Amino acid sequence: MTLILVVDDEVLYQRLLRVNLEKGGYEVVTAENGEEAVEMVASRHPDLVILDVMMPKLDGISACERIRQFSNVPIIMLTARGEEQDRVRGLNVGADDYVVKPFSAPELMARVQAVLRRAQTADQTTTNRYFIHGNLKIDFARAEVWKDNKPVYLSATEYRLLIQFANHLGQVMTAEDLLAAIWGPQYKDDKEILWVSIARLRQKLEDNPHAPQHIVTRAGLGYLMPPVEKESVKGE
Amino acid sequence: MSKPSHKPTPVKPTDLYNISRIVTDASDWKTALDQIVRQVRNILIYDNLAVYLALPEHEGLDVMYARAVGRGRSAEADSAWGEVLANRVSIEQRIILEEPPKDDSVSRLKRPYLLGIPLLNGGNYLGAIIFVRFGGPSFEVDQVALAEFIARQIALLIERQKLEKATIELEAKHKQIQLQEDFVSNISHELRSPLGFIKGYTTTLLRTDTTWDAETQREFLEIIDQETDALQELINNLLDSARLQSGQLQMKFQPIRLNNLLEDVIAHQKLHRPRQVINLQISQPLPVIQGDPLRLSQVFENLLSNAAKYAPHSEVLIKVEHDKKGIHILVKDFGPGMSKEYLPMMFTRFFRGPDQSTNSHGSGLGLFICKQIIEAHRGQITADSELGQGMVFHIFLPFDH
Numbered sequence: 001m002t003l004i005l006v007v008d009d010e011v012l013y014q015r016l017l018r019v020n021l022e023k024g025g026y027e028v029v030t031a032e033n034g035e036e037a038v039e040m041v042a043s044r045h046p047d048l049v050i051l052d053v054m055m056p057k058l059d060g061i062s063a064c065e066r067i068r069q070f071s072n073v074p075i076i077m078l079t080a081r082g083e084e085q086d087r088v089r090g091l092n093v094g095a096d097d098y099v100v101k102p103f104s105a106p107e108l109m110a111r112v113q114a115v116l117r118r119a120q121t122a123d124q125t126t127t128n129r130y131f132i133h134g135n136l137k138i139d140f141a142r143a144e145v146w147k148d149n150k151p152v153y154l155s156a157t158e159y160r161l162l163i164q165f166a167n168h169l170g171q172v173m174t175a176e177d178l179l180a181a182i183w184g185p186q187y188k189d190d191k192e193i194l195w196v197s198i199a200r201l202r203q204k205l206e207d208n209p210h211a212p213q214h215i216v217t218r219a220g221l222g223y224l225m226p227p228v229e230k231e232s233v234k235g236e
Numbered sequence: 237m238s239k240p241s242h243k244p245t246p247v248k249p250t251d252l253y254n255i256s257r258i259v260t261d262a263s264d265w266k267t268a269l270d271q272i273v274r275q276v277r278n279i280l281i282y283d284n285l286a287v288y289l290a291l292p293e294h295e296g297l298d299v300m301y302a303r304a305v306g307r308g309r310s311a312e313a314d315s316a317w318g319e320v321l322a323n324r325v326s327i328e329q330r331i332i333l334e335e336p337p338k339d340d341s342v343s344r345l346k347r348p349y350l351l352g353i354p355l356l357n358g359g360n361y362l363g364a365i366i367f368v369r370f371g372g373p374s375f376e377v378d379q380v381a382l383a384e385f386i387a388r389q390i391a392l393l394i395e396r397q398k399l400e401k402a403t404i405e406l407e408a409k410h411k412q413i414q415l416q417e418d419f420v421s422n423i424s425h426e427l428r429s430p431l432g433f434i435k436g437y438t439t440t441l442l443r444t445d446t447t448w449d450a451e452t453q454r455e456f457l458e459i460i461d462q463e464t465d466a467l468q469e470l471i472n473n474l475l476d477s478a479r480l481q482s483g484q485l486q487m488k489f490q491p492i493r494l495n496n497l498l499e500d501v502i503a504h505q506k507l508h509r510p511r512q513v514i515n516l517q518i519s520q521p522l523p524v525i526q527g528d529p530l531r532l533s534q535v536f537e538n539l540l541s542n543a544a545k546y547a548p549h550s551e552v553l554i555k556v557e558h559d560k561k562g563i564h565i566l567v568k569d570f571g572p573g574m575s576k577e578y579l580p581m582m583f584t585r586f587f588r589g590p591d592q593s594t595n596s597h598g599s600g601l602g603l604f605i606c607k608q609i610i611e612a613h614r615g616q617i618t619a620d621s622e623l624g625q626g627m628v629f630h631i632f633l634p635f636d637h
Contacts, residue, residue, distance in 0.1 A: 010429070012459060016436045023446045054425070080428060102432035104439035 001027045002116065005046035007037040007063070008078065009055045017050060020105045021112065034058025038066045041073060042129040042141035048116055051095070052078040053086050061089050068094035069163060070140035071127040074119040076111060078103075131166050134228055136205060136214055138166055145205075152204050157182060161197055162205075165215055165225035174222040198223065245278050247382050255389060265393035266301050272386055273303070280379050280386075282306065282367040284348075287355070287390070288322040289363035297322055297363060306370070316348035318366035325352040325364040331384060333375060344371030351375045353384050355391040362391050422600065426470055430463035437463075465508075469541075473601040477585065480608045487528040487612050494563060494633075495522050497529055498554060501536045512544050513551035522556065525563060525633055531609045535617075538602045539567045539629055547571020547626065562615070562634035573621040582619050583607040 004026045006017045018028045029044055031037045034051075035058045041049060049067065053060035064075055077090035077098040087098045097115050099108055131138040137146040143159060145152045154162065160182050164173070176188045183193065202209040216226055254275050262268035273285060283306030288297035302317060318334075325332055331354070336347040351367040365387045367375070375383070437456045441448065448456070479485040495518050502514050536554075543552045547569040555566040574582075585604040603619075610617040615633040 012433050012463075013436075016433070016440065019452070020440055020443075023443070080425065080432075101428060102435035104435060105443050106439060106445075 001025075002048070003027045003029065003044065003046045004112070005029050005031060005037065005040055005044065005049045007031045007034070007049065007055070007060070008052040009033060010052075013052065013078075016105075017108070020109060024109055024112070026112075034060060034063030034066075037063045038141045041067050041071055041127065045127050046073060047119070048112065049073055049075045050078060050099075050112070051075055052080070053090065054080050061086075061093055064090065064095050065093040066140070066143065069167075070129050070131075073127060074115045076115055133166070133169075133225060134213055135207075138162065147205055154201070154204065157197060158201050158204070161201060162215075165223070169225055170227040172218050172222045172224045178223065247276075247279055247378060251276055251279065252385070255386065259389045259393060262393055265390055265397055268393055269301060269386075269390055270303070272389070273305075276382060276386070277305075280367070280382050281369065282351075283370045284317055284366075284368035286317045286322070286366045286368075287363065288319070288326070288366070289355075289394070290326060290361060297326055300363070316345075316350070316368055316370075318348070318350045318352060318368055321350050321352040322364040322366055325354050325366075326361065329354045329356070329361055331380060333380070335372070335374060347371050349374060351380060351383055353380075353387040355387055355394065357388075357391040357395045360395070362394055365390065419600070423474070427467070430467040430470070433463045434460050434467075473605060476605050477601045480605065485608075485612075487531060487609075489526045489528055491524045492527045492529050492532070493522070493524055494518075494527075494532075494556060494565075495520070497533060498536065498556070501533050501540070502554075505537065505540050509541075509544050512540070514540065515551055515553045516556075517554070518556040519558070522558060522563065523635065525635060527613055527633065528609075531612070535606045535609050535631070536567070538606050542602065543567070543569040543571070543627070550626065562632055565631040565633070567629040567631070568626060570626040573623055573625045573627050574619075575623045576621070579619050579621060583617070 002025075004021050006014055006021070006028055007030070008014050008017065009032050014030045014032070018030065021028050029040060029046065031040050033055050037049065037051060038058070040046070051060045051064060055063075058066070060077055064077065067073065067075065074097075075095045077087070077095040078101055079086040079090065079098055080101045087100075090098050096118070097111055099111050129139065129141050131140065135148045137149075138144070139146070140163075145154055145159065145162065161178065164178060164181055175191050175194050179188045179190060179194055182197075183190070187193065198215060199209070202212050202215060205214050206212045214225055215223055217223055255272050258268050258271045258275065262271075269287070273280070273282075283304065285301075285303045285305070286299055287301035289300045290296075291298050297319075299317070299319075321332060321334055332350075332352045334348075334350040334352070336342075336349070339347070347370065349369040349372050351369075353365050353367075355362040355365055365383070367383060369375070437460050441453060441456055476485060498516060498518075502516060505512060505514065540552060543550065548571070550570040553566070553568045555568075557564050583603050583606070585601065607617050610631055610633070613633055615631060617629060617631045620628045620630065
């Protein structure tokens with residue numbers, strides 16, 4: 001049966017979505033904030049997520065961003081304000097569609113069916129919560145990094161840099177690309193901050209920071225995370 | 237003050253370091269200038285010192301600082317302060333030295349030696365600083381250089397103070413705008429939210445591709461009914477608050493029996509919230525008071541609906557007593573209460589408690605309206621609470637008003 005995760009902090013919206021979807025023949029699980037939503041995508045592998053934008057504890061936009069780091073599950077955003085800005089932000093972080101509150105029940109059902117139809121014809125839904133690289137493990141759902149089963153504390157920037165490497169496994173990335181992706185386009189010539197950040201990451205992640213295994217320098221080209229044999233483990 | 241010898245000591249690096257330290261530590265440029273001139277008194281000797289600032293609002297210069305330390309002190313306002321030179325400096329924007337003709341028969345006070353330096357900061361002209369020496373001697377090159385150094389430091393400080401002031405003003409404005417934006421976004425959420433449920437549950441009932449059993453239908457209709465009430469209440473509050481703000485809400489005073497009024501309110505409340513337990517204690521006989529029954533009912537309804545909202549499983553105690561001056565009413569719930577720090581803000585417009593879940597709705601207008609109504613009766617309403625100790629409201633309504 002198709003499983004839909006409904007994420008809304010308001011009980012009455014949870015109920016509204018649940019009754020309509022269940023009548024439509026779907027199985028429904030609910031979460032009431034973004035953090036719970038990310039956890040449940042990782043643990044329950046839903047076929048579709050309906051995600052409210054305005055929520056406490058990780059809003060919908062940030063939750064969507066986090067989910068997209070490890071899963072391509074279709075996501076419909078519920079935007080309360082109906083403001084263009086919210087819809088654009090939602091689509092930018094990887095939402096597939098949006099529904100503006102207040103919505104009618106048939107409209108919602110139609111959107112759900114359309115998104116599910118599109119997802120079926122496209123690739124299979126994959127959810128890789130964990131990324132493993134040698135003695136290194138990333139938990140995307142919790143934004144946590146482990147080395148030899150011990151937690152490693154990274155700054156937000158260091159984490160984003162590491163994710164960038166993990167998501168481009170085996171690909172050489174130039175300093176300009178990394179700077180533009182992590183710090184923003186206006187920083188693309190600020191090579192020194194990248195050097196410092198990579199040095200700090202290596203201090204935290206590498207057994208020997210002078211002979212790195214996870215983040216390797218390709219002189220004159222850039223940096224990469226080299227592919228290893230067992231590069232990732234699917235699911236839980 | 238020691239008699240100034242006009243044989244100056246040379247400038248030492250420590251003097252400059254000290255000036256720099258004064259400037260970085262300064263909170264305002266006038267105090268800083270006092271400290272600086274004390275620091276260099278043996279190097280840069282003067283009798284009078286004046287700072288003229290160009291004010292943006294009007295043409296010309298205004299004197300903003302003046303000190304007489306030497307021979308000029310006895311002459312007070314009669315002595316030279318270099319206003320004319322200040323104007324010249326401001327027009328030519330360069331250092332100007334002015335010396336009187338040598339004539340020992342004229343009193344020293346009538347023969348001022350003037351040094352005028354423009355206050356410049358990054359090409360911005362701010363004003364002029366004038367040093368006056370009665371009867372000479374002339375300002376020497378080293379002294380002029382030191383005076384110019386001081387002038388630049390002072391210009392920096394003046395500019396810094398202007399920026400600090402502008403920052404404070406901008407922050408205040410920003411806060412105001414923020415409060416308005418918060419209100420607009422909160423109120424639009426509060427308006428949309430019941431509409432969203434009404435729309436959602438109505439269209440659910442209207443779905444043509446399915447049917448709902450009687451129990452579910454009833455549940456949905458009750459939700460629609462409640463949300464319609466919430467919307468109605470919100471709109472009323474908005475209108476009342478706007479009328480109160482513009483003074484258009486007129487009270488219609490008449491003799492009231494408060495016990496009857498409270499019993500009516502409670503009966504009405506029972507209809508809407510059958511599960512809420514309200515315990516009414518009145519020490520009889522209660523004298524008649526003058527009041528607007530509709531508005532006073534509104535106050536009690538508001539307090540009871542707040543209790544139902546924020547202390548849903550708690551009973552509510554209403555205790556009514558009177559003394560010679562008037563009637564005291566206590567409305568107490570036994571719910572989570574609120575931390576003391578937020579109590580003073582509770583009656584301000586748009587204020588909402590900090591840790592309310594999004595499932596509790598509110599416009600931040602209810603208690604503001606209560607306070608306005610009670611005050612229109614020349615009474616008082618106060619709140620008391622501690623986290624975990626429930627919420628208490630005290631209302632006092634005087635007999636004569």
